[in-house]
Amino acid sequence: MPTINDVAKAAGVSPSTVSYVLSGRRPISAETRARVQAAIAELGFHPHAGARALASSKTNVIALVAPLRVDVNVPVIMQFATAVVTAARSYNHDVLLLTKDEGTAGLERVAHSTMVDALILMDLERDDLRIPALRRLKQPSVLIGLPADHTGIACVDLDFGAAAREALSHLAGHGHRRIGLVGPSPAVYKRQTTYADRFLTGFLDASVDLGLRTVTHPCEPGAEGVRSCMADLDAELDGITALVVHNEEALRPLLDLLHATGRRIPEDISVVAVCPRDVATAMPVALTSIDIPAHDVGTLAVETAMRLLDGRSVEYTRLLAPSLVERDSCREISASHR
Amino acid sequence: MPTINDVAKAAGVSPSTVSYVLSGRRPISAETRARVQAAIAELGFHPHAGARALASSKTNVIALVAPLRVDVNVPVIMQFATAVVTAARSYNHDVLLLTKDEGTAGLERVAHSTMVDALILMDLERDDLRIPALRRLKQPSVLIGLPADHTGIACVDLDFGAAAREALSHLAGHGHRRIGLVGPSPAVYKRQTTYADRFLTGFLDASVDLGLRTVTHPCEPGAEGVRSCMADLDAELDGITALVVHNEEALRPLLDLLHATGRRIPEDISVVAVCPRDVATAMPVALTSIDIPAHDVGTLAVETAMRLLDGRSVEYTRLLAPSLVERDSCREISASHR
DNA sequence: TTGAAAGCGCTACCAT
DNA sequence: ATGGTAGCGCTTTCAA
Numbered sequence: 001m002p003t004i005n006d007v008a009k010a011a012g013v014s015p016s017t018v019s020y021v022l023s024g025r026r027p028i029s030a031e032t033r034a035r036v037q038a039a040i041a042e043l044g045f046h047p048h049a050g051a052r053a054l055a056s057s058k059t060n061v062i063a064l065v066a067p068l069r070v071d072v073n074v075p076v077i078m079q080f081a082t083a084v085v086t087a088a089r090s091y092n093h094d095v096l097l098l099t100k101d102e103g104t105a106g107l108e109r110v111a112h113s114t115m116v117d118a119l120i121l122m123d124l125e126r127d128d129l130r131i132p133a134l135r136r137l138k139q140p141s142v143l144i145g146l147p148a149d150h151t152g153i154a155c156v157d158l159d160f161g162a163a164a165r166e167a168l169s170h171l172a173g174h175g176h177r178r179i180g181l182v183g184p185s186p187a188v189y190k191r192q193t194t195y196a197d198r199f200l201t202g203f204l205d206a207s208v209d210l211g212l213r214t215v216t217h218p219c220e221p222g223a224e225g226v227r228s229c230m231a232d233l234d235a236e237l238d239g240i241t242a243l244v245v246h247n248e249e250a251l252r253p254l255l256d257l258l259h260a261t262g263r264r265i266p267e268d269i270s271v272v273a274v275c276p277r278d279v280a281t282a283m284p285v286a287l288t289s290i291d292i293p294a295h296d297v298g299t300l301a302v303e304t305a306m307r308l309l310d311g312r313s314v315e316y317t318r319l320l321a322p323s324l325v326e327r328d329s330c331r332e333i334s335a336s337h338r
Numbered sequence: 339m340p341t342i343n344d345v346a347k348a349a350g351v352s353p354s355t356v357s358y359v360l361s362g363r364r365p366i367s368a369e370t371r372a373r374v375q376a377a378i379a380e381l382g383f384h385p386h387a388g389a390r391a392l393a394s395s396k397t398n399v400i401a402l403v404a405p406l407r408v409d410v411n412v413p414v415i416m417q418f419a420t421a422v423v424t425a426a427r428s429y430n431h432d433v434l435l436l437t438k439d440e441g442t443a444g445l446e447r448v449a450h451s452t453m454v455d456a457l458i459l460m461d462l463e464r465d466d467l468r469i470p471a472l473r474r475l476k477q478p479s480v481l482i483g484l485p486a487d488h489t490g491i492a493c494v495d496l497d498f499g500a501a502a503r504e505a506l507s508h509l510a511g512h513g514h515r516r517i518g519l520v521g522p523s524p525a526v527y528k529r530q531t532t533y534a535d536r537f538l539t540g541f542l543d544a545s546v547d548l549g550l551r552t553v554t555h556p557c558e559p560g561a562e563g564v565r566s567c568m569a570d571l572d573a574e575l576d577g578i579t580a581l582v583v584h585n586e587e588a589l590r591p592l593l594d595l596l597h598a599t600g601r602r603i604p605e606d607i608s609v610v611a612v613c614p615r616d617v618a619t620a621m622p623v624a625l626t627s628i629d630i631p632a633h634d635v636g637t638l639a640v641e642t643a644m645r646l647l648d649g650r651s652v653e654y655t656r657l658l659a660p661s662l663v664e665r666d667s668c669r670e671i672s673a674s675h676r
Numbered sequence: 677t678t679g680a681a682a683g684c685g686c687t688a689c690c691a692t
Numbered sequence: 693a694t695g696g697t698a699g700c701g702c703t704t705t706c707a708a
Binding site for chain 2: 704
C-alpha cells in the first residue's frame, strides 16, 4: 500500500502538500493539484484511516446503536438503519453497528477508544440508563426517541402525540364518535419505550378535546392477543365504529379477526393504522395510515450529528409532524348513524 | 483521555510493559500486572483504536455488507446482521455496516483505507462483480451465499439443494405424488441470487429421483402474484396435493388464497415452507418448515473470518444441512388416494 | 522479567 | 503557494 510519502515523491511535492490537496484546507495551484492527483490515481493511494484518526482526532465514523432483537418492529428498524447509513455516507462517514444489549459498556468502549465521532441511538426507554453515560462522553449523540430527561442531548422522532390527535381528528371528521385504540404490546409499555406513552397521552387528550367516547387497550402479539384486546375494547365501549391501531404486529391478525367475525372494513368499522407506508398498503384492505417516517428521522438524526460535529447549532428536540394518508379503510358515517 | 504513557507513569513501568499487559504477548510478573491494571482502572484508560491500528496493522473491525433495500427478505437480513455483530463481539471485533449499493467501490474504500480486517458479504449474485474485486484485497472475505466462481473465497450458506430434496422426500414419505413449487419472485431469479437456482435444481433432481410429478413457478409478491402462480401450477398439473413454498413473502397471501378457495391445510393440501422458524409458527396454521438458519450461518461466517485472520485453515465451501421441523401443515395421504 | 526507542502514516503548525 | 517536521498513541523489535 502506497503512503502519502510515496505520493509526495511521485508528484515531486512535500507530504503536507498532498495532505492539503486531499483536505482542501489550503489553496493549491491548479498545476500542483493536478500532479498530485495524478500520482494518487496512479499509485492507487488511499489514506490510512487509523493514521488519519490518530493525527486528526477524527474518525469519520459514527456509531449506530440498534435493538437487534427480533421481538421489535423489524422493518422499521431496518428503515432507520438504511437511512442512517445512506445519510452518513453522503457526509463521507461510515457506520459502526452496535447492539443495544451491550448497553452502556458498549457506548463507552467505542467512545473512549475513539472509534467514532458521534453516536446515534434508537429504541430509547423512558429513563434510559445510557443517557447519563452519554452525557459523560466527549462525542456528541443523537437519540431517535424521546426519553424523559434528555437535557443537552439532541432528540429526533415522529411526534406521536400529534399522530394520535391526527388519527382521531380524521375519524371524528368522518363522523365517528366511539373509537377504540389497539395499543402496543404490554411489553412495550413495560419497557417504557416512550412513543407508546406519547401516543396514548395524545390520544386521550384528543378524545377529550373532540368530545369522543374512546377506550384503549394494549395488545399482545398473535391472534389470541388480538382477540382478547378486541373483546376488552368491545366490552368497555358499545358500538365502536372505528379503531386506531398503534401496533404493527397486531395489524394482520386484527384484520383477520375482523374478517372472521364479519365486521367489514370500512363498511362496519373504520381503521387508522400507525405504521410504515408499505405495511399499510400490503394489507388486504389498503389502510388509511399515519406513516412512521423512518427514513426522514434517520436522515435527520445524521444531519443533526453532523451539525453537532462541526459546532453548528441544532434544535435539541425535533419532532416531525405526522402525515395521514387516506386509503380504503375509513368510511364516512352519516348523521343518522351517529 | 489518558494515554498509555500516563498509565505507565502511574504504575511506575514503561509504556511497553503496559502494552504487554494489555496484549498478553509476553510474561509479566503478577505484581507488575496488578499495578498496571490498577492504574488502567483508576485512570479509565482505553487504548486509542486509531493508534493501535496504525501500529499493529489490525483494526479489530470487520465489514458487513448488507442489502439494505426494503424489497429483500427483511427479517432474515436482520437475523444475519444480529448474528454477525454478536459473534464478532465475542471475538472482540466490531462491525462496520456497509450497504450493497456502494458496490465494489465501497469494498475497496474500506479495505484500502485499512478500516477493516476482513469482510463479510451477503446477498451475492451468481456472477457477482464484487468477487474479482474481493480477490484483489489484502483482507480476507467470507460470503454468505454461493456465487458461481468463488475460487479462493470462503462461502457459507444453507444447503438449499439439500433443503429442496428434504422437502420433497418428506412429502413423498407422506404419500404425496403431485407437488407444486411456489418459487421466489422473478426478480430474485433475474438478480441471479444463487439460492433460488440451487433450490430449484435440487427440487427438480429430487422429483426425478423420487419419481414425483412436480411443477414449479416463480411467484410475484402480493395477493395477485400468488393467485396467478397458483393458477399456473394448477393448470400445469392436475390434482396437486402438496406445495413447497420457497418464498417468505408469498406465504401469507398464499394461505389466504387457499383458505378463500376452500382448500384446507392440511386436509386438502399440504404445505412445506422454507423460512425462518418464527415466520412458520406465526402463520394461522403452524407450518411444517425448513428453517433458514440465519443465526448459525452468520456466526459461522464470523468464525471463518477469524480463522482466516489468524491463518488457520478453513473449509472454503460450507453448506449447512437443512433441518425440517414437522408442524401442522402436512398430512399423510392414504394409499387409496394416491 | 522489563525498558528504550524506532516507527506506523498522517495532519497541522511554523516557516518561507 | 509550498515545504519541513513534530507529534498523534500505540506496538514491537532490540537490548539488558
